[in-house]
Amino acid sequence: MYCVECSAQMISAVPPGDRLIRSICPSCAHVEYAGPKVLVSCILFRDDRILWIKRATAPYQGLWGSPSGFVEAGETVEEAASRELQEETLLVVPPEDFSIYAITSVIPVNEIYVSLIAALPSMDFGLTPEISDIRLALETEMLASEYAYPAGVQLWIKKTYEHIRAPNPFGQQAKLRHLR
Numbered sequence: 001m002y003c004v005e006c007s008a009q010m011i012s013a014v015p016p017g018d019r020l021i022r023s024i025c026p027s028c029a030h031v032e033y034a035g036p037k038v039l040v041s042c043i044l045f046r047d048d049r050i051l052w053i054k055r056a057t058a059p060y061q062g063l064w065g066s067p068s069g070f071v072e073a074g075e076t077v078e079e080a081a082s083r084e085l086q087e088e089t090l091l092v093v094p095p096e097d098f099s100i101y102a103i104t105s106v107i108p109v110n111e112i113y114v115s116l117i118a119a120l121p122s123m124d125f126g127l128t129p130e131i132s133d134i135r136l137a138l139e140t141e142m143l144a145s146e147y148a149y150p151a152g153v154q155l156w157i158k159k160t161y162e163h164i165r166a167p168n169p170f171g172q173q174a175k176l177r178h179l180r
């Protein structure tokens with residue numbers, strides 16, 4: 001690994017005043033911090049239903065999950081959600097129509113998941129190379145074994161369904177869009 005600042009070969013060492021081994025540049029002292037990567041996942045809801053995609057690619061090929069992906073440099077999380085949703089399902093939801101729903105640290109894979117929620121604005125979704133099926137499903141229509149997620153996340157999905165079934169779940173904006 002080479003320094004992004006001066007292209008010198010990086011070394012592993014504890015920087016002065018730090019407590020962990022980092023990748024540091026012996027030439028210019030640049031430090032590379034191995035913090036978590038950030039992913040967004042998109043929850044689209046309408047009439048007690050949530051939009052699920054069947055993954056066409058590994059990992060979890062053939063299982064159901066939310067449209068999701070890594071946030072790119074220079075993007076806000078809302079912009080990343082809008083882009084990933086369109087790439088995977090063809091649906092167009094502007095970044096400003098998403099609200100932050102939850103933030104979860106996933107320590108084993110060194111990632112942070114930012115879940116964003118929006119009312120489904122239309123039924124104009126379709127298949128793409130990344131997905132093999134797509135459905136707008138009630139909680140009772142989804143089997144636990146079909147999710148691309150472990151048990152802990154499935155409890156969270158159950159709570160999400162409870163939230164969207166509540167009256168006016170996500171404020172006036174979501175409600176207005178819901179009624180279109």
Ligand SMILES: [Zn+2]
Pocket residue numbers: 003004005006007008025026027028029030
């Ligand atoms: Zn350097």
